[in-house]
Amino acid sequence: MNLNDINKLDLEQILVNNYLLKSIKKSEKSIWVISPFRPNELTPSFHISKIYKYDIWFDHGNGLGGKIVDFYLHYLKTDLKGVLKYFNNNSFSFQQQKVSNDILPPKNNYNVLELKKITSFPLIKYLDERKLPLEIVNRYCKEIHYKLNDKKYYAIAFPNNQNGFEIRNKYVKMCLIKKDITLIKNNQTQLKIFESWSDFISYLFLFPTEEYKNDFLILNSISLLRKNINLINQYEKIESYLDHDDAGKSATDFLKTELKSKVKDDSSFYKNFKDLNEFIINKNS
Secondary structure, three states: OOHHHHHOOOHHHHHHHHHOOOEEEEOOOEEEEOOOOOOOOOOOOEEEEOOOOOOEEEEOOOOOEEOHHHHHHHHOOOOHHHHHHHHHHOHHHHOOOOEEEEEOOOHHHEEEEEEEOOOOHHHHHHHHHOOOOHHHHHHHOEEEEEEEOOEEEEEEEEEOOOOOEEEEOOOEEEEEOOOOOEEEOOOOOEEEEEOOHHHHHHHHHHOHHHOOOOEEEEOOOHHHOHHHHHHHHOOOEEEEEOOOOHHHHHHHHHHHHHHHHHEEEOOHHHOOOOOHHHHHHHHOO
């Protein structure tokens, strides 16, 4: 990809898909967007004109403007070589991957390129929208860069016990490598059970003093509960925080039937919501 190829791209699509910014006012030739330089602004100040050969932008908050290459010169605070390197190394950033429902790709179709601390703005914004504190998430998750069907993507990765990863971003919900539970051990006799990593993080946000006083089991799929009942039974006390849908209620009933008085359903405080994460989203909105 050269500089001319970059300038031919759709700037609105880049900002919406990769920086999760909203197009507020839009017509055939004019688009107003929340500025990527000030993503928390309430009134859009970033204008894109579509009347020329290339998209032309102007930021009314800082007085900067130009073509797409000019935007990245300012946004990345780099030179032309830096812009080219960014685009050629991060072509995945300008594509949407639409995969959902815990699809597990065929093994030969993907490979993990990098695991690192979560730093990408779109992922941080995604976490913020779900009210999941980055400080807590970074203790248990990584930013994963991976190739799937010859295209590069990135997402939040939550590891499981089989060295697989639950993969999440705004567009994707799936598992890489192998589906399994995640058991977080703190050498405790009490176990707290969650269906998803986001519910687990939500719990730590609500009850930060509990982080090292319990062991935690994140099922990553409600279907994995039954096959791990013997593991769960090793604990003296079990508290469940499962979803309030039919599958979650059935799983809670199964736990109570199998393990009797050892199990406590502790989900009543978010009874009006589907799950714990939905509870904190509404609680903090």
